[in-house]
Amino acid sequence: MTQAALHPMLNVAIKAARAAGAIINRASMDLDILKINTKSPNDFVTEVDQAAEAAIIDILLQAYPEHGILAEESGRAHGARHSEYQWIIDPLDGTTNFIHGFPVYCVSIALAHRNVVQQAVVYDPTRNDLFYATKGRGAFLNDRRLRVSRRTRMSDALIGTGFPFRRGDNFKRYMKMFEEIMTQCAGVRRPGAAALDLCYVAAGYYDAFFETGLNPWDVAAGSLIVTEAGGLVGNFTGEPDFLFQREIIAGSPKIYGQVVQTLAPYSRVITADDLEADAQAAQHPDGVKPKAKTAKAADGTDAAPKKRGPVRIKKAESSEDSEPLV
Template sequence: MQQTSLHPMLNVAIKAARAAGAIINRASLDLEALRINTKSPNDFVTEVDHAAEGVIIETLLSAYPDHGILAEESGRTHGAKHSEFVWIIDPLDGTTNFIHGMPVYCVSIALAHRGVVQQAVVYDPTRDDLFYASKGRGAFLNDRRLRVSRRTRMSDALIGTGFPFRRGDNFKRYVKMFEEVMQQCAGLRRPGAAALDLCYVAAGYYDAFFETGLQPWDLAAGSLIVTEAGGLIGNFTGEADFLHQREVVAGNPKIYAQLVTTLAPYTRVIKEEDLAAPAEGSNGADAPKPAATPAPAKKRGPVRIKKDDAGDAPV
């Protein structure tokens, strides 16, 4: 199935993503010339991240000067501060892979209107693969309509994930989590670019994906692509409000429900009864905001961006 007409805002996002991809591809030809800075241990940023983000913001604001911007490297310093439209941008998801010449990284751009993601683009410049979606109009890879996989048994499922890498992460918790999931599924993969991982769920390459510690710009675009491909996405207890909980599960409906059952005991969502006693190994950087009572595992809802929660400074 081919989508013949794209939303004008989606077209602008695609133009911005391809411009950023061109910058990334040129830089990949001479990685030794890169200037690399460390935001925190094992968390890198390069001049390419900044250049790619710059061209994305310029392209978007040239077309829509009254829109807001939430970007990984520059936060909210660009665009209108109180617009109902906010672009959520990760100019280079997978920077560590990029630095090492491993061709698994992407550009991620989403547009939220009144907190609900409406347009999404994830561009893989090494393969010239363009994943995109408009709310209510389906998800696509280039011109091919995407659907999540049909596998129903965890024992047959290939699951994507992310490994801990930040100082202060609770590594023991991760090891227990991985041990449980590894014994239930057919295989676990960790390529290292969460926005692409979500697209792989939408395309059916993975049956599910889970990770903790992610930011809104890692998830916003991929989350819409997953749901438009018929998948589900939420936090470890199945709630739809996952963007600011720093934990996420996505998958086809059957595997998603089973994975939520496995991961629910590992949630870091703070319940009222837990406020007086933080979980062992928790730290400020990884602690989510209080959440309501968990909904059933299959609950679906619009992907929402909370302006006051997203923060003004990138991590």
């Protein structure tokens, strides 16, 4: 798909991603003077995150002032709150890598229409790699069409993941998952930027990826790029309700199914109250997000949900006080 053939909304997203990437690249040359704040233990935000996000929002709203915004650093503070179109933005995914000079981080921008992601851009400024997709038109890295890997056996698979890092994360639960996956596959990798990890699944570098605790802006763009490259994306039980479930699996179809089979017992059901808490936290990113209640197994880890179906993500009731979940 040539640049001229790109969807106009995708072209605007690419322009915004490259502008943010330029800010990030300039800042990366002088990290010693970088101002860093701590949102929570091991969760950082820099003036670069904020400047990149501001540049993205400015470009998007200049082109589409009637659209909504959901951004990591400013929540829903910008744009039209009740629009059917919503841009989902992570201006710098991999901030911890960035402030250490470890060159694995990216800009992630997605556009959802009526809760379905339609356009996606993930830009790696250190390599000038542009991953992008339009729903129904395939996924690309620069000008090369992407396809997920063709491996079919877990014993041959390279799996990406992300380690839990926030206070209150259930490390025992994660270590059990990690042990099960690691003993089945050829190797596990953890570079530290989930949006890029998803693109690596789309490109066939990984055969699958899984992580817990992610937010919509971490996965919205990458998930479309994976599916447009022929892959599958879902929560730990294989259902498509992953955007607000805070757990995700992505992979080539054969390997995806085997990872789901392994991780399904570790899935946790997200309740409507949890979803509301997440929505409030997105609006007030400096506030304290309420912790979800989860069942405990005898060993203290989160238990698999009792015989309950996965919670579907539903659009909020239309009223003056409501807003779409995505």
